[in-house]
Amino acid sequence: MFFASDNAAPCPPEVMAALSAVNQGFAMPYGNDAHTARAVQVIRDLFEAPEAAVYFVSTGTVANCLSLATVSPLWGAVFCHTNAHVQEDECGAPEVFTGGKLLLVPGEHGRMCPEALDKAIRGQKPGVVHSVQPGAVTLTNITEGGTLYTVEQTRAIAAVAKAHGLPLHLDGARFANAVAASGATPAELTWKAGVDIVSFGGTKGGLMGAEAVIFFNPEKAFEFELRRKRSGHLFSKTRYLAAQFEGWIAQGQWLTHAAHANAMAARLAEGLAKIPGVAVAPEAAANILFVKLPEETVEKLREAGAVFYLRGDDYARLVTSWATTEDDCDRFIALAAA
């Protein structure tokens, strides 16, 4: 009954197998090897983006920070949701990397409101030195609130960004879950909807520690590479990052794992919603669930070995993963109901 985070699960077999498969002989370092080239192509194919620049890094923090730093100037404002991970959980890393400032955009259920975004951007005056200059917009899908930006909702945000000439970045730490939840293709949920750069998360979906950064327009690729180097994120043995993605995507497991995680959350939601005194927050769409539990239920669950965090407002955050079992869910529900 481990629901604290999807980053606590082990790696699925296809990932371990892929690591073994590339562990043969010498390979040129720093990304100049055939394994890395192959994994780049796998990602391009998956996103129907033959021209995209694709890079592998090891953490979601750096995937987001390098992406934003590459497209937003030193004096840039990066617009994000009030509760975005980049604002709340990165110890200021986005400011360190970009040199700029996050500006917060409100919106219900973890999604920026397009009108609020427009107003926030208008608040920063281009050409006036006293004001940080509009730099980029970043959205998280699946959001920090466990909700989904549909293709339509993504388009609405992109429309505002484009109207102001701003690049749109997607923090896709749980992008696989978003694809599974939306039924859209990776392309539909990104560049076809107006997203310019994606942090395509692997770690929360089962990888050891691997994220892909995708620039659909490769214009600033070398700048990204320099920033990656200068922040200590250029791996010498890149094949071991690349292989994880290759193995994970090869037979479609990236998506079946995500669909499984989503299903486990839905199972929890369904079971918990029936319990008197328990409230499930609306619009949960993927593998994150916020559930209001009576205090004594929380204690009872924890005593029984369930692991999860409480949000400030007494909602429990339950996160499922590829490794969550039906039994985990059912036991949790039964305990909560007892």
Add this chain to the structure above:
Amino acid sequence: MFFASDNAAPCPPEVMAALSAVNQGFAMPYGNDAHTARAVQVIRDLFEAPEAAVYFVSTGTVANCLSLATVSPLWGAVFCHTNAHVQEDECGAPEVFTGGKLLLVPGEHGRMCPEALDKAIRGQKPGVVHSVQPGAVTLTNITEGGTLYTVEQTRAIAAVAKAHGLPLHLDGARFANAVAASGATPAELTWKAGVDIVSFGGTKGGLMGAEAVIFFNPEKAFEFELRRKRSGHLFSKTRYLAAQFEGWIAQGQWLTHAAHANAMAARLAEGLAKIPGVAVAPEAAANILFVKLPEETVEKLREAGAVFYLRGDDYARLVTSWATTEDDCDRFIALAAA
């Protein structure tokens, strides 16, 4: 015949096995798991340093940069050898992380001359705001020139650093090779000789991408953790970094691999030195060799599939690894001699 770098070798079996061994069940993220605690203890034991703060990161660049940033102030001068990796091959990353300035100390065969170090430190006036303030000293062992700082030579550098109240950092990308070459213990070659912080390299010795940072004085540990987070280097699934070290050290392979690599370089050196027109640079002590080869020999070797770099001055740099075979060496020698 791959001699371009030791970072191009695959991972030895014990490392792959260790990864599989920890790939079981859920584990708390961000270093709060039993695997990581165990690997920290393994390192403390290896260095006879029960109080040390030990952290796992994924690249040598960041191991060095975070170490230096933690101990040298924003306005600090970091003293290093003229040809140190931190000066020549990091795209300015040390300045990015520390906020300060590298100041170069000459010395033969890749080792700083203690007198030159003393003079360089005296050149920066403490208390005078026009001058960067002495911040830290960093040495590389095995040096970029392929030579060794013996325990005595390390002590001599440490004595200068201590006389000025400066912390001493060791860039140990090839520390295993230094231990194997010196016959000293890890403790003797580090804290017993006056080293305060070590970047203990694993990647060049066989790991996928794992380095340990060791603070013998744990006073600034939390500051290091904050800097690691803010630079995007905090892994969620830390167990997979920790396991690599644990597997590598468990049966002493870290050292036997290094000894093997050193022996392969010695074999190359011995064979090549006998060839007329070929000169082996003096004082090679471990797994890096600089060899002056006639231009046509270089071409011939490369045509035959040998991979290696030329230094600016026409010396070939030959690097061996745990995966280098006697046959690789002998074929190279035979081709060079032909």
Add this chain to the structure above:
Amino acid sequence: MFFASDNAAPCPPEVMAALSAVNQGFAMPYGNDAHTARAVQVIRDLFEAPEAAVYFVSTGTVANCLSLATVSPLWGAVFCHTNAHVQEDECGAPEVFTGGKLLLVPGEHGRMCPEALDKAIRGQKPGVVHSVQPGAVTLTNITEGGTLYTVEQTRAIAAVAKAHGLPLHLDGARFANAVAASGATPAELTWKAGVDIVSFGGTKGGLMGAEAVIFFNPEKAFEFELRRKRSGHLFSKTRYLAAQFEGWIAQGQWLTHAAHANAMAARLAEGLAKIPGVAVAPEAAANILFVKLPEETVEKLREAGAVFYLRGDDYARLVTSWATTEDDCDRFIALAAA
């Protein structure tokens, strides 16, 4: 009828005279001259703070940024009002200098609400690396909303800061006006109320471009000096900054100028409040006034040569200075009333 800002006024005679007075012979540079020492003492006396470290810089931006950077760590959160100048009008300079993050605290009429401050600080978890660490609190007095923090209100903010062990900085761009408005002494409105560092503004009060930074605890003085140097703010001919302060304070003009500016704003407020259709925002305490004017009145005033800015919400911001005349005010009122 110039009401756009108090930084558009010329310098009063005593400032020009003081510059002439020190323009004699050679003087050691970088603050090591008798003129600077004398002006430092003048400030210490004014604040009844014989131990204070006092520095002269040339802009309010840098006075605030260097102050905060000196006391808040790289990973520090600086808590300020939602509409603080450091947040809205500095193009991200505070983040550049401190390395950290501004976190916004709501509150009516430009003053932080102490309870909201307490909640904001509690939101950042000390010891948790994902969260910026509480670093410092900064308040502006006179606030950006034209209101005053009384001694009591300052104490209430200081109590929260102290309860969390945080230093309290005062952005005193219009500190002279605050002293004049409050009737308190500089000491009562600062260190006696719990303020640790003051940016004591001179420019808006009549100086050419001079601000004093006052650390009541001089512990971090040398660190400030290094930061000042590294940001290009160490003047060689410091006597010309120091002299401005000395001349301005000598006969108490700093305060009489401020009292005059406040009186001119009060005169405006009184006159405008009587005009039907015109609304004066409440709690104006010093030399900044927010006044709701009918659109056609704005146009008429501007055509007649009145200079002032409109806030986003259609309130006009009227700022008076030492150089504002009764006639300026009366003409403005008459035009608005016509």
Add this chain to the structure above:
Amino acid sequence: MFFASDNAAPCPPEVMAALSAVNQGFAMPYGNDAHTARAVQVIRDLFEAPEAAVYFVSTGTVANCLSLATVSPLWGAVFCHTNAHVQEDECGAPEVFTGGKLLLVPGEHGRMCPEALDKAIRGQKPGVVHSVQPGAVTLTNITEGGTLYTVEQTRAIAAVAKAHGLPLHLDGARFANAVAASGATPAELTWKAGVDIVSFGGTKGGLMGAEAVIFFNPEKAFEFELRRKRSGHLFSKTRYLAAQFEGWIAQGQWLTHAAHANAMAARLAEGLAKIPGVAVAPEAAANILFVKLPEETVEKLREAGAVFYLRGDDYARLVTSWATTEDDCDRFIALAAA
């Protein structure tokens, strides 16, 4: 007998008069006033550069750092002389502002050797992420060694910079002295010789604290303005910086002062060279002189009230200014000869 630095002299009368002249009425802040526009035009005329972007800042440190940061990328190498002021006396400020790295170019008498510059630039490999990328070249004229780059010598440096596509910056803290010494016009010694950006120093030539930054190509002007703001260097009352330049240049005093300072140094050199046991360093061209003096002579001079610094190698550095008198020089010579 004050020869410690030219930044210790007072301001000449025309500068004080110019400050008084602009001290009338209200003026729009932040450079949007008629005084500033007029001073910009004066500088454009002086440099025969009608399109140039011209900015006024208050210190030489920031003039150089903002100039370099605007034209060299974050990962840029700035090539300068081994003993350049930016390397030795700025506490790392150039690295703070640019984000990059200074790389040192040797050369006799304070001038970079063009061949050494070419070699240094070639050492940094464009397109290779391990290496900082060539960013800019900066020369100081008058050099830190007191020597002049003639038009020809400037052209030689510019030719190397241009061959590598690099912008050339001139640290002109003593540019007036260089113009006076060379007999060339400001245009001939800058853009006509290939200089792209000039830090035109006023402070050492008599101003209170004012430097002009000149971009002959105004393309990056707004970027400079943002960087100036973010570093706290945007003055509100810009007229007081601008007026200093206007007054100083109006009747040609900027040049007559410099010529006077140069003449005083020449007088010193001539007199001192005749004294047995005293050696004047060769190629002194302007207002800085390095003179080897016997130790007892140094003591005697200092006892008699002469103020000057000793370089590490026992040479005294003597700097003259517009305020140095013939009598100062003659007394110094007489004392040294006694």
